[in-house]
Amino acid sequence: MSSETYSPGGLPGSAPGTLHGRGVDEDHENQIVRFLSKVNKGIQEFLQDETVPLVLACVDYLLPIYKRVNSYPHLLEEGITGNPELSKPEELHTQAWAIVQPTFQQAEKEAIDRFREFSGNNQEQASDALKEVVQAAYNRRIDSLFVALNHQQWGSFDPQSNTVQLHEQHQAGDQDLLDLAAVYTVLNGGTVFAVEPERVPAQSPIAAVFRY
Known part of the structure; x- marks a missing residue:
């Protein structure tokens, strides 16, 4: 040896x-x-x-x-x-990414398939409506979330009343609601796929598969 x-x-x-x-x-x-x-x-x-x-x-x-x-x-x-x-750390990162990339790609494909299936057959299990997605993210309902890169949607969310306001332009006190939905999803144990806009499986910059 x-x-x-x-x-x-x-x-x-x-x-x-x-x-x-x-x-x-x-x-x-x-x-x-x-x-x-x-x-x-x-x-x-x-x-x-x-x-x-x-x-x-x-x-x-x-x-x-x-x-x-x-x-x-x-x-x-x-x-x-x-x-x-x-x-070097960057060398380890490159080697690790080569190993995990197929796992992420498979998980993304399965999430896309679930979104498309639920969108057609069980619409209560999926949504691309931003207000509904933000509320679901806060309430721990999201299993998988797709968010388009380089997109913003300004607005506000009030957790106490569970209400979402959308604004065409940024106003004082606004948040990027796409980012907010992603943060709540991660904090509550869901998976977020930040992807190019054309890879979001909906005619929207956001798409979610719900746990229930």
Whole structure:
């Protein structure tokens, strides 16, 4: 078995920040498992109810060990192998995006299909009416939301009365209601697809699939 160096923040029984080799004994592997279990716990606390895909970046022999202790349901099978400390953040981002892009594309396609199905057969489950979408976003009803990039719709929303006012031009105290709907959707656990206008599956800069 080859010798490699990995620095996962320092493991008990090794030099600070260093883990030597694949040929570790059982006790040392148990130390790795305990360390990665703590990493998993931290990730769970950080992501909580998120559904974003998780990509591991580590030396290859740690991938299967981490998968044994992982409890985050959206960990992707493929990871970025090699010592991540030797890569620049933008390089890791490029490699991670190549892995997660198909997942996002598939999720977007499924959301488009649901919107089109509900728009034709069950209109209570989907809408491209901005007022209704803003209200639904605030009330935690939105599962998936499409918002057109580089579009604004000025207006106001009063959560207490659940009323939306649309304005043709920006007025004092106005908000971009497209952005507001996106923020409420994310805060309430929904998925937002910020896309080019032609990719919104409606004759509107916004389209939503409801949870109920």
